[in-house]
Amino acid sequence: MVDPGLFGVYVHVPFCRTRCHYCDFVTYTGMEGLRRPYAAALLEEAATAAAALGPEPPLVTSVFVGGGTPTVLSPEDLARLLARLRELLPFADGAEVTVEANPETVEPAMAEGLAGAGVTRVSMGAQSFDDRVLAGLGRAHDAARVAAAVATLRAAGVPALNLDLIYGGPGEDAGSWSATLETALALGPEHLSAYALTIEPATKFGRLVATGRMAEPGEDDLADRYEAACSALAAAGYHHYEVSNWARATHASLHNLTYWRRGRYLGLGAGAHEFDGATRRWNVDGVPAYLAAVGEGRRPTAGEERLDGEQARFEALALRLRTVDGLDPGEARSLGVDPGGSQATELRLAGLIGPGPGLRLTGKGMFLHGEVVARLA
Ligand code: SF4
Structure with missing residues (x-):
């Protein structure tokens, strides 16, 4: 997503x-x-x-x-x-x-x-x-x-x-x-x-x-x-x-x-990260190494990783639940989470997810964001 x-x-x-x-x-x-x-x-x-x-x-x-x-x-x-x-x-x-x-x-x-x-x-x-x-x-x-x-x-x-x-x-x-x-x-x-x-x-x-x-x-x-x-x-x-x-x-x-929302972004400068929608890459941290690479006309890449399906799903779930918009029911299902399932229902009863068909964290749920994501994932 x-x-x-x-x-x-x-x-x-x-x-x-x-x-x-x-x-x-x-x-x-x-x-x-x-x-x-x-x-x-x-x-x-x-x-x-x-x-x-x-x-x-x-x-x-x-x-x-x-x-x-x-x-x-x-x-x-x-x-x-x-x-x-x-x-x-x-x-x-x-x-x-x-x-x-x-x-x-x-x-x-x-x-x-x-x-x-x-x-x-x-x-x-x-x-x-x-x-x-x-x-x-x-x-x-x-x-x-x-x-x-x-x-x-x-x-x-x-x-x-x-x-x-x-x-x-x-x-x-x-x-x-x-x-x-x-x-x-x-x-x-x-x-x-x-x-x-x-x-x-x-x-x-x-x-x-x-x-x-x-x-x-x-x-x-x-x-x-x-x-x-x-x-x-x-x-x-x-x-x-x-x-x-x-x-x-x-x-x-x-x-x-x-x-x-997992949009794309360029990352410029020492230690900067970027994401093209599928692959994350990042630059060297050190300023001298950064200057040397740029001086040679190349991106100062230190590493990159392509997220597999499961990693991308978890990341999308964790990031989208950070915002008040959360996930509508269709989006939640596309990330493998049943918004009416037993975990979501328990989290609703505990006051961590708000009422409604989708998944939107309450203020209390936002403070415990990591816990909520782990349970839903
Ligand atoms: S050292 Fe610089 S980057 Fe780090 S918290 Fe202080 S002001 Fe921010």
């Missing part, structure tokens, strides 16, 4: 000023001298990837420049990248163009550069509005800097903003999380994402937990925080359209929907 109407371009910028304590993304601190060559290499890789799509490439419905912190590149380099993509590929009317940013990198020149380059939304890592929690997470900014960055982006005319939040961080309690939600809402973002802190082994937190110097966030606390987010955001008029995402009308992220 692949959505043929969606075609995204993901561009990865693997640079950050400092590394947050929970982060296991492909990103590097330092490397200032490689940033401009990297931005130039992205243009080259984009040309190679576009040529491989043939004379009639699909219309681009979304671009997402993520990281890392894309806004450590100069506004000129980011504008050149977006302009080059528009030269190489046809864009759909109203295509969504998102750039991720961190608050400490948002100066007026950057905000104006993004707005002038046709960026339709900026997704900012706010994470918390409690300075103690931000320090505990190893973030490079305080809460006031987030509010200042929002004001700067608004003043420059960036049409829509997302704020990313994390719950379950060290030092956070129910009161601090409620205050974070309140402050985030007062800034009026069009979109909000809230993710539970996960402890990855190859991070500072992973090492602290492994050596008994830090406790993992408790499941009950995480469930309470999630519920608090669901209530506060619903009360403020945000639509809970995916497990971790809320939006005001028309502001759901088209790019993320492309992933959840």
Whole structure:
């Protein structure tokens, strides 16, 4: 089950000023001298990837420049990248163009550069509005800097903003999380994402937990925080359209929907993944290896896999159930799940799947998404 109407371009910028304590993304601190060559290499890789799509490439419905912190590149380099993509590929009317940013990198020149380059939304890592929690997470900014960055982006005319939040961080309690939600809402973002802190082994937190110097966030606390987010955001008029995402009308992220609906997407940059509807391929993680491959005129492929029927079925089931649209009865059956079968009925009785003939998770079901999918699969 692949959505043929969606075609995204993901561009990865693997640079950050400092590394947050929970982060296991492909990103590097330092490397200032490689940033401009990297931005130039992205243009080259984009040309190679576009040529491989043939004379009639699909219309681009979304671009997402993520990281890392894309806004450590100069506004000129980011504008050149977006302009080059528009030269190489046809864009759909109203295509969504998102750039991720961190608050400490948002100066007026950057905000104006993004707005002038046709960026339709900026997704900012706010994470918390409690300075103690931000320090505990190893973030490079305080809460006031987030509010200042929002004001700067608004003043420059960036049409829509997302704020990313994390719950379950060290030092956070129910009161601090409620205050974070309140402050985030007062800034009026069009979109909000809230993710539970996960402890990855190859991070500072992973090492602290492994050596008994830090406790993992408790499941009950995480469930309470999630519920608090669901209530506060619903009360403020945000639509809970995916497990971790809320939006005001028309502001759901088209790019993320492309992933959840198994649309196709190109992946450019070190560590980027792409999917052509059948095969997933991904690039090398390291910046020097990336630059060397692009310098030789080839895609810097590190690996690829073609999903077999069973893997594709499971993936479609898991991804589609993440969104509020879920699966209608015919779609559920095409993925081998009987929407009126005993498992679905039990999950309905437990309040994890909503009423109706199809499969749509409730708020409680969304929090337990992995469990629900395992039972249905
Ligand atoms: S800003 Fe984002 S990508 Fe960079 S280190 Fe922090 S969590 Fe990782």
